[in-house]
Amino acid sequence: MAAVAAMGLALFVLPLAGIVQRADWAHLVDHLRTPEALEAIRLTLVASLSATALSLVLGIPLAWVLARSRFRGLALVRGLVLLPMVLPPVVGGVALLSAFSLRSPLGGWLHDTFGVQLTFNPAGVVLAETFVAMPFLVITVEAALRNLDPRYEEVAAGLGASRFTVFRRVTLPLVGPSVLAGAVLAWARAMGEFGATITFAGNIAGRTRTLPLAVYLQLETDQDAAIALSLVLLGISLAVLVALRGRWLERS
Amino acid sequence: MKTARSMVALVLLALVALVATGCGSDAGSGDGGAEAGATTTAAAAGGRGEALEGEITVSAAASLTEAYTQIGADFETAHPGTTVTFTFDSSGTLSQQILDGAPVDAFASADEANMAKLTDQDLVDGEPQVFARNQLVIVTKPGNPAGIEGLADLPGAGVVALCAASAPCGRFAAQVLEGAGVALDESSVTRGQNAKATLTAVAEGDAAAGIVYVTDARAAGDAVAAVAIPEERNAVATYPIGVLAGSGHLDVARAFAEYVLGDEAQAVLKEHGFLPPS
Incomplete structure (x- = not known):
């Protein structure tokens, strides 16, 4: 058992060790101080955090409906919500284009009415990242809601609380840790998003070129810079995931 | 609560895997078939007539x-x-x-x-x-709504799709633009991973124009309109x-x-x- 577990762990650790060993540590900071790298890091953080916020706003109600509703076609709705997890991200990007490009009815209307163009725009990066990342939040929060003891909510409702008050004061606090976990999962997935972003939002320096896109471009011209950027991505993600795990252990 | 947490932990583990492999699998999507070559054994002899x-x-x-x-x-x-x-x-x-x-x-x-x-x-x-x-050509939306007649019309036309600077089509496009004395602001240039991705930014996406190979423009058919680059300005790949x-x-x-x-x-x-x- 332990041997197999070690093999499983090795599958994750070996590639990471490989990239750490390949890095040009002496010039790491120089690679990250270029205007392009700083721009990509800033854009990645802003876009992934915005995508997480959007996922929270849209995803929690969605998870609640999936966990609590009973209607024909619920399984289909859940399938649709989780589809981006298995869809090749590039296909997701093409799907987003067909809905929001200037030539699509909705995208054209948004542009003509509000002057909004999502493609080649940081907002498009946020949309692409939300599309790909939100299912991670929904699936996590839905699982927590399903495992919730309904008596707490019943008691609150019996004491006269409105449905919204019950949700806000009882349900949400009870599933709080899962909301946090789901948000972090969604955020980490958004940080690493590549296919949907490059297809839908494009690859424009300073506007839509996030870290994964910059890494991909740099790999062919300057591997050391690409690896330095990858390490930033890995470092931030690992730090947050480790911190989160620590929180869980303390609580249980 | 317990099950919820272990389930979340499972999803989290799966995600660590995703993060670790995500960049690589997206970026290296080209080499999926690369291992296939080594699996079959060669014909016993490579002599003539065999x-x-x-x-x-x-x-x-x-x-x-x-x-x-x-x-x-x-x-x-x-x-x-x-x-x-x-x-x-x-x-x-x-x-x-x-x-x-x-x-x-x-x-x-x-x-x-x-x-x-x-x-x-x-x-x-x-x-x-x-x-x-192969040679390069300018591609635009079908019907060329922006009225692009040549390289000089590209600045200010909107977002222009070019290949990544490391891809041959990106280097050739840079040569051609420089030869024509046309400078494009990088903030209005989207970079495709390769010639096909660059074409897609115009054919499917919202790029106003792009520079791709003549052959790509032809393969795209009606999805784009082609605007020729004069022979003396063009690059030959x-x-x-x-x-x-x-x-x-x-x-x-x-x-x-x-x-x-x-x-x-x-x-x-x-x-x-x-x-x-x-």
Whole structure:
């Protein structure tokens, strides 16, 4: 058992060790101080955090409906919500284009009415990242809601609380840790998003070129810079995931 | 609560895996078929008159997608018992994959520079042979609504799609723009990973125009309109094919490289808009 577990762990650790060993540590900071790298890091953080916020706003109600509703076609709705997890991200990007490009009815209307163009725009990066990342939040929060003891909510409702008050004061606090976990999962997935972003939002320096896109471009011209950027991505993600795990252990 | 937490923990573990592999699998999507070449054993003897047998993997520039797919099928028909699997991507990506040890039997590049990276490392069997040439063209939305008539109209036309600077089509586009004295602000340039992705930004996406190969514009049909770049301003891309010395099926790989230079394959290349090798 332990041997197999070690093999499983090795599958994750070996590639990471490989990239750490390949890095040009002496010039790491120089690679990250270029205007392009700083721009990509800033854009990645802003876009992934915005995508997480959007996922929270849209995803929690969605998870609640999936966990609590009973209607024909619920399984289909859940399938649709989780589809981006298995869809090749590039296909997701093409799907987003067909809905929001200037030539699509909705995208054209948004542009003509509000002057909004999502493609080649940081907002498009946020949309692409939300599309790909939100299912991670929904699936996590839905699982927590399903495992919730309904008596707490019943008691609150019996004491006269409105449905919204019950949700806000009882349900949400009870599933709080899962909301946090789901948000972090969604955020980490958004940080690493590549296919949907490059297809839908494009690859424009300073506007839509996030870290994964910059890494991909740099790999062919300057591997050391690409690896330095990858390490930033890995470092931030690992730090947050480790911190989160620590929180869980303390609580249980 | 317990189950919820363990479930979340499971999802979290799965995510760590995703984060760790995500970049690599997206970025390296070109080498999926690369392992296939090593799996079958070569024909016992490669002598004259013996039927060719085996499976080869050919890494080819993205601009060759349509022509090579057809040539590969023709080759398999001409040599039953052989299978040709293609990996299409930017020549820059492909040469890097081969330098990193991807098991590839032959490499068809859209420029000589990426082939030279391999010959410099003595990875190529014999001399690479030029089998086609290509030129660049401006593509716009169907009907050319922005009224783009030439390179000089590109600044201010909106977002322009160019290949990544490391891809041959990106380097050629830079040459052509510089030759015409046209400077594009990088904040209005979206960079495609290869020629096909660059075309897609115009055909499917919202890029106003792009610079791609003549052959890509032709393959796209009605999805884009083509605006010619004057002959004297245009760049000529030369396409060499090289057999990799480490191939497990040198006989099949050599036969394929030879076939690409033959009349039948040359006719297919011409049909797709490529210029003859010289």
